[in-house]
Amino acid sequence: xxxxxxxxxxxxxxxxxxxxxxxxxxxAGFYILFRLGWIVAIxxxxxxxxxxxxxxxxxxxxxYYWGRTCGFGKGRLSALFFKQGDxxxxxxxxxxWRDMIPDLLVSAVPFVAGVVLLFxxxxxxxxxxxxxxxxxxxxxxxxxxxxxTCRYCMQRELGCPADRLFNKGR
Numbered sequence: 001x002x003x004x005x006x007x008x009x010x011x012x013x014x015x016x017x018x019x020x021x022x023x024x025x026x027x028a029g030f031y032i033l034f035r036l037g038w039i040v041a042i043x044x045x046x047x048x049x050x051x052x053x054x055x056x057x058x059x060x061x062x063x064y065y066w067g068r069t070c071g072f073g074k075g076r077l078s079a080l081f082f083k084q085g086d087x088x089x090x091x092x093x094x095x096x097w098r099d100m101i102p103d104l105l106v107s108a109v110p111f112v113a114g115v116v117l118l119f120x121x122x123x124x125x126x127x128x129x130x131x132x133x134x135x136x137x138x139x140x141x142x143x144x145x146x147x148x149t150c151r152y153c154m155q156r157e158l159g160c161p162a163d164r165l166f167n168k169g170r
Contacts, residue, residue, distance in 0.1 A: 006154040009069040014148050018072050021136065021144050028133040029110035035117050035126065048106055061085035064155040071149030091159030100165075107137040 026048050034041040056078045060066055062085035065075030114130040117123075150156055156163045 004157060005152060006157055007071075007152045008154070010071045010149070010152070012069075014071050015069060015073040018144050018149055021140055022072075024140075025107065025133065025136050028129050028136065029106060031129045032110040032114040032117070032126065032133065036113060044109070051102060051106065057082055059090070062087055062090035064090075064158055065153075070155075071153065087158065090155065090161075093161040095161035095165045097165070107133060111137075 026045065029044055029048075030041050033044045056074050060070075060074050060078030061082045063070070063075060063078075064087055066084050066087075067079035068075045070076075110133060111130065114126060114133070117126055118130065150160075150163065153160070153163075
């Protein structure tokens with residue numbers, strides 16, 4: 001069996017593209033929720049910021065890419081603020097669909113709000129933002145993770161709870 005090609009440090013263009021992808025998802029969600037008011041939109045951004053902080057604080061220090069350039073650029077960011085953890089803990093972790101709920105809410109809440117808002121008052125710009133959110137969350141996420149980041153990840157080779165969750169059949 002041939003060993004998969006992995007990156008010790010991802011190319012900068014991959015980090016930029018994955019970062020722009022994340023910002024686009026948050027941007028579309030913000031735009032949709034802004035229709036409900038500033039407070040809702042700001043709470044949404046605060047929630048997204050909390051999720052990013054939680055990732056960089058709790059998971060990145062135990063990842064192979066801590067202090068390195070991962071596909072999302074968070075390994076180096078984590079190393080600026082947090083001590084390195086134990087990579088074996090990352091490898092032995094178990095992830096379930098229940099663990100994914102906070103991350104799924106980043107797209108689900110603006111999606112549901114957008115659909116309701118479209119029924120209340122149809123606007124083309126809202127429809128475009130909603131469609132953008134759906135495309136980014138589905139095909140865009142698959143492209144970024146499947147083709148650009150996870151495919152070349154050394155942590156996936158060592159043991160990744162998310163890979164085990166999403167690729168049980170492989």
